[in-house]
Every structure is written in structure tokens, then in C-alpha cells.
Amino acid sequence: MKWEKNKVSELLPNDIAVVGLPFDDFSSYLKGPTKAPDKIREALNCGSSNWITESGLDLENHPRLKDLGDIPDITHPKDVIKPMQQILNTGAKILSLGGDHSLAYGTIKAHASKFKHLTVLQMDAHTDLYDEFEGNKFSHACPFARIMEEGLVDRLVQVGIRTVSPHQKEQAEKFGVEIIQMKDFNPTQDLKLDGDIYLSLDLDVLDPAFASGISHHEPGGMTTRQLLDFLKLQNLNLVGAEIMEYNPNRDINGMTGMVAALFYKEIAGLMLKAFS
DSSP, X not given: OOOOXXXXXXXXXXXXXXXXXXXXXXXXXXXXGGGHHHHHHHHHTOTTSOSBOTTXXXXXXXXXXXXXXXXXXXXXXXXXXXXHHHHHTTTOEEEEEESOGGGHHHHHHHHHTTOSSEEEEEXXXXXXXXXXBTTBTTSTTSHHHHHHHTTOOSEEEEEEEOOOOHHHHHHHHHHXXXXXXXXXXXXXXXXXXXXXXXXXXXXXGBOTTTOOOBSSOOSSOBOHHHHHHHHHHTTOOEEEXXXXXXXXXXXXXXXXXXXXXXXXXXXXXXXXXXXX
């Protein structure tokens, strides 16, 4: 979807600006997430469903939910920082559609420039804490190492993890990252998160049975229902959010696209509720 830069100046405080981030150059295994933003939009507009959230909120043509299209010419996660800062300066909040998870470095750095005491809730199968991966310090396996070493956030809580290597464990201890591995996951646990919260959702937190359209299949993950209920239980004060790592190339009949669209609706609903 074409970037509509002119709409940035029309944003109002507490609008939800949707931005696509079509970038997967720093994916380490498979390409495909660059196609995700438009495929998520396609699923949202599929005639098989509608725009109603589970709370009953109708998001279709909602006056405060505004899709600005895809940020153009992304060649590095740093490229999203300036356009996102311009959006945040209007007082609007951002729901990003990735793209590979390397983008989290840019999205969170943009938010950290506005929200000085930011907590990140990362829902993910992987910690993404490698110091470098395959020679790239900005790989999608590394964004949270960069975020933590730059001191961009006060707290990083990672939930659903199931691939902790010795190096990642060392990194987590070094940076004070709170990891809830999937083997220890309690769907009714209240994390008692407070203050400004940024949600980084990597769809591979879900078991591949519920989201096959991802690059890295890690069995033993959450169900769609568990993830929905867990997010709603947290009573999050969301100042921003992102949905990452949907890979349409691996999707089956667009089913994971529909899952991504579901979380688009539910997360947008939570953001609108937080700033109503």
C-alpha cells in the first residue's frame, strides 16, 4: 500500500496510525515477511470475516484508526525511526505491520525517543538477543541486544520463549531481561506491567499448528486463544505495538494471514481502549 505521507499532518492525538514495514533483508533463514503488510490488509478485508473485535468494537472505517500505508525505501531498521518519530510527534500511536523482527530496533528506538520509561512486552519463540548473527549485528536475531545495550527501555519481558541458547542466556543475564519460557508459561499469570508499554508480537510465539505462515517453525508454542486471553489479562497501557514475522510464502490458504488480521483487530482495540 502506497505511503501517504500527507496524512501524517492530519493525525490527531491518540489516533492509531497503522504503518506497513515491508522489509525482510535481515531475515536469516527464509524471505517472505516483506509481503506481510499487504497480505494482512487483504485478510482484514476478506469477505469471510468482519472488523468486529471480541469486545464488540467495530473497527471498519473507525475515525481514529488510520492506515498510512507502507513506509517506503526501507534498507535498514534505522530507516523507520524518523518517519515514526514524525507520527509520534502528532500525539498519535502506531500499530506496525512487519516485516522481519530486525525492524524492532527502529520501531522501539523511535518510541523510546518519546516515552522515556518504556517497558517492552515481547511475545516470541526466540529471544532475539544474539550479539551478532551470521556477521550481522542488526539481524532479526539481534534487535533486542541492540535495544538493551543502548538502554532504550527500562524493562524487557519476553514470553513464550523456547529456544534459549547458552549465549542468549548470558545476554539475558547481562541486560536484566525477564524471560518466561514456554515450558513455564501460565496463561493466567498477571505480569503486573505498568507505565508505558510497547507490545512486540512475533507470530512465531504461536505453535506452528496455529500459525504455519512463519519462517521459523518452533513446536510447543501457544494457541491463538491462549495468546488472546493472556494479552487481555495484562490490562496493558499500550503506547505502541507491532505484529512481526508473518511469512505469506509459507502460509496455507491464507490461514495465518487471518490470524495476523485477528491480532491486528484485537491489538488496535486495546490501543483505542487505552486512549479513549
